[in-house]
Amino acid sequence: MNSFWSVFLYVFWIFAFVAFLMILFTVLVDLFRDQGLSGWAKALWVIFLLFLPGLAILVYLIARGRGMAERNLARHAAVAEDDSWGQHPTPSATPASDIQQAQALLDQGVISSGEFDALRAKALGQRY
Structure with a gap:
């Protein structure tokens, strides 16, 4: 013991x-x-x-x-x-939502059709 x-x-x-x-x-x-x-x-x-x-x-x-x-x-x-940091990325806008926003700006008369075409091409990743 x-x-x-x-x-x-x-x-x-x-x-x-x-x-x-x-x-x-x-x-x-x-x-x-x-x-x-x-x-x-x-x-x-x-x-x-x-x-x-x-x-x-x-x-x-x-x-x-x-x-x-x-x-x-x-x-x-x-x-x-x-x-x-970096684990929760902010949701990025999709090309479709970018084009919708540009279309809304075009409909309101804020941007011209040339600017809309440039924004659409940028959203789709094309060179304008």
């Missing part, structure tokens, strides 16, 4: 250490992503994170947690916008 609990405790400490490293790297990435913080302030935070990592992470999350969340949301919105 003692062996089971020692393995369980070992797995727990490995999990806790990996979680700690993930939080530490998340704070470091956010620290360098922040445009409003000067280089000296970033250097002080890094030194603080190196010598007292647990306390530094706690202080960082309390002091700068809201800004961290806002930067994270802005980054995800920008990435989502980048990913969706």
Whole structure:
């Protein structure tokens, strides 16, 4: 029975250490992503994170947690916008609808028959 609990405790400490490293790297990435913080302030935070990592992470999350969340949301919105670019093309007009619009303009007297012929040829992809 003692062996089971020692393995369980070992797995727990490995999990806790990996979680700690993930939080530490998340704070470091956010620290360098922040445009409003000067280089000296970033250097002080890094030194603080190196010598007292647990306390530094706690202080960082309390002091700068809201800004961290806002930067994270802005980054995800920008990435989502980048990913969706070009996936939903705007519906392009068909040649028939272009010709109908040109015909309506001709009927209203806005364009001449020569201009209508040019628009029709353009819609059909012909040279005029």
